[in-house]
Structures are given as structure tokens and as C-alpha cells.
């Protein structure tokens with residue numbers, strides 16, 4: 355597709371502005387060194403040409419609005435459009451962030467109500483809605499854990515235990531707080547190795563960071579024992595709630611023995627996910643950690659909503675003003691529409707869909723962990739690779755694109771070689787799931803009969819194979835060729 359510069363015709367304009375009045379007067383404002391000597395090099399096109407260019411680009415993308423997107427760990431579900439509308443109501447978006455509390459009662463009420471809903475959903479006692487992503491929620495949680503130990507003069511607690519299946523943000527967040535990471539290996543059945551956990555617990559243990567269901571899509575059946583052992587050793591328990599879609603409305607995280615958790619509203623609660631944000635990672639805590647919550651905390655007293663900054667033990671401010679308000683509004687709208695019982699049905703259907711896909715594919719693909727899964731599961735390309743050594747997970751993922759599906763998450767989690775992590779979510783119909791199964795089975799057949807169609811895939815996309823390392827390390831961000 356030609357770039358905007360290649361389509362440019364000298365003198366063509368998208369908008370006509372009136373000549374500036376008193377140009378010389380305006381220029382006298384701007385220091386000479388900052389004044390342009392030559393015109394900026396911009397493409398010259400009509401509005402229509404520009405619109406067509408960007409719409410065509412958008413049509414070359416795969417999106418949840420155009421097709422199935424089983425990207426494991428990301429919960430790429432349909433997010434009802436009504437949530438976008440509510441998230442953009444001008445009464446919220448045009449509120450000046452410095453508005454005094456008494457004139458911002460509506461916004462504060464929504465924030466307060468959302469806090470209460472999340473508290474009810476998870477069983478914790480207090481919340482902050484400020485963190486802008488799951489990873490920032492983790493950081494906030496770990497900062498509070500650090501403050502807790504320091505307040506108790508328990509300065510030797512410098513280690514954070516993290517299973518080897520964890521999302522990379524977990525060790526990164528703990529390390530940013532100055533903790534030392536101790537990796538806990540998984541068992542062959544994909545769960546935390548209890549012997550290794552016991553071995554690493556000590557008077558140095560500050561906390562464990564755990565994802566449940568874990569990133570292999572498995573529920574940690576020893577969870578109560580794990581949190582009990584960590585507490586016994588004097589550590590606290592952090593729950594990574596990015597996989598809440600599997601359990602929302604079914605179990606309260608606090609009852610599993612955790613002290614603090616974050617929620618990825620941009621996975622579970624109706625903010626389109628992918629492409630890097632904006633997001634929101636509310637953090638929930640029990641009474642041990644509540645004093646350390648970031649300021650301000652939204653309060654409700656004597657019929658008035660307010661922002662409370664007077665919290666001497668707080669870890670401080672972590673995000674400007676109210677957090678990502680639009681994202682929080684979407685979550686509020688979504689949860690209100692479903693209700694707690696509706697959320698339970700969401701979770702049950704997400705788990706059912708994942709197990710349906712796993713069972714439908716297990717005769718054709720190697721299943722990493724055959725037991726009943728939660729909302730996602732992992733296949734590998736072992737069988738197909740055995741038939742042709744050039745076939746691997748990357749080639750299978752590329753071939754899926756020819757059938758109109760976004761590939762699953764590949765090569766994550768790191769502990770499963772050649773992983774394909776599939777998360778269908780609750781919003782897909784049986785027909786869509788069956789079509790996906792059919793495509794996967796056809797590709798398996800191709801690995802026997804025409805392996806080169808897989809190895810050379812994709813065949814139908816506007817761009818074939820890109821050099822992903824080069825694209826990430828040295829992206830070419832120039833509009834025009836030098």
C-alpha cells in the first residue's frame with residue numbers, strides 16, 4: 355500500500371484555513387531560533403484520501419470486532435459497546451480534574467461504588483482504583499507489602515517467592531521494589547511444587563506472588579495450604595488477578611488466604627485489550643495492608659463522597675487524579691449489567707468453552723496438561739514437528755491466520771516448550787469454536803500431506819513473514835524514505 359508521502363501531490367490541501375491576521379505580530383512572540391525557516395515536510399492530500407488510507411490500514415488488522423482471537427492470558431472477549439458509550443459520557447470525561455470534591459460527587463460516587471463492588475466480588479476490605487495497569491497494580495501491592503514489613507521493623511524480609519510459570523511482570527514488579535526473586539519450580543502436573551515451596555520459606559520471606567488459576571490454565575489445588583505456609587513463615591500473599599475471568603462470582607480471592615490482589619479490568623471487565631492500553635489495575639487489600647493504600651482514597655461519610663489524603667502510612671500517590679476514569683466507568687457499567695450472578699455465568703461459560711476446545715483438539719495435538727482446565731489451556735506442536743522438522747509452533751500460528759483466526763499466545767509460558775496457549779472466552783458461539791477446531795484439524799492433516807503450506811504460511815495476509823526481532827529492535831518509524 356503506498357504511503358501518504360507517495361500519494362502526496364504538491365499543493366493539494368485537506369483543509370483551507372484563513373490567512374493569519376497580523377502575522378508579524380505573532381512572529382514577534384516566538385523566539386527567532388524556534389521559528390521555522392522551511393515548511394515542514396508533510397504529505398499533501400485531500401481529507402478523503404487520508405480517510406481512505408487509514409480505513410484501509412485498519413481493515414488489514416485482525417481485531418476482536420472482526421474475528422476469533424484466542425490469545426491466552428489476554429482474555430480477548432467481546433466488550434459490549436454500551437460500555438464504551440458510558441465510558442465517554444461528557445459529565446465524566448469533561449470534569450476538570452481539580453474540581454473540588456463537593457462538585458464532583460457523581461464521579462466520586464461511581465468510584466466509591468466500584469470499589470465496594472470489587473470488595474464484594476473478592477472478599478477484601480479496601481481498594482484503590484488508581485493503578486493504570488495490572489503491572490502497576492503489582493508494583494503498588496509489593497510497595498505496600500514492603501511498607502508493612504518495614505513498619506514492623508522486619509527488615510530481613512527481602513525475598514519474594516514466584517512460581518516459574520508466572521507472568522514476567524511479577525518478578526519485574528517485585529524487583530523494582532528491591533526484593534530478591536526466588537523462583538519456585540512447577541511440578542510435572544503444572545502446579546506449585548510444595549516441597550520446593552517449603553524449602554524456600556524462611557525468615558527472609560517477604561511474600562509469595564501467585565496467579566490462580568495459574569498461567570497454565572490450572573487451578574492450584576493446594577492453594578489453602580500454600581497461603582497457610584507462607585503466613586506461618588511470616589510472609590504475605592499476593593494474588594495476580596489477571597485470570598479472574600475463570601473464577602469471578604464463584605470464589606472470593608480473600609478466602610483463599612491472600613492479603614492483596616490486583617484485577618485487570620482491561621481483561622475481565624469490558625475494556626478492549628491489546629495494543630498497549632489504556633488499562634486499569636485496581637488493587638484490593640485486607641485490613642493488614644489497608645493503612646498503606648495510595649492516596650487519595652475515595653470515602654463516603656455523612657452522605658458526602660470525598661478524596662481522603664490524610665493517611666499517614668500511605669505509600670503515596672501512584673497515578674494522577676482519579677486513575678483511568680474511562681476504563682473504570684466501563685468496568686462499572688459491565689459489572690452492573692451482569693450482576694454478581696451474571697459474572698458467575700461468564701466465568702462458568704469461559705471455563706466450559708476452554709474445556710470444549712481442549713477435548714475437541716486432544717486427538718490431533720499434544721495437550722501439555724490433560725486434566726480439566728480453567729479458562730485456558732496449552733497445546734504444543736510436538737506431533738506435527740515429529741512429522742516435519744520445519745513445522746513448529748510459529749509456523750502453525752502463521753498458518754491459522756490463513757483460516758481467518760488470530761493465533762493463540764505462542765511460546766508462553768516459558769516452561770512449556772513450543773507452547774500454544776488458547777483462551778476462547780465466554781463470548782464465542784459454539785459455531786465459532788467448531789470452525790476453529792475444524793481449522794486446527796485441517797492444519798494437522800496438512801502436516802501429513804502438504805507440510806510446505808504450513809512452513810510457508812501465511813499466504814493470505816497483506817504482509818507475509820516479518821522479522822520480528824528486527825522490527826522490535828530497530829523499528830523504522832520514518833514516514834518517507836531517506
Ligand SMILES: *Cc1c(COP(=O)(O)O)cnc(C)c1O
Nearest residue numbers: 427487488489521523565594596
Ligand atoms: C496481563 C497479565 C499481567 C499484566 O497486566 P498488564 O495490565 O498488561 O500490565 C500480569 N499477570 C498476568 C497473569 C497477566 O495475564
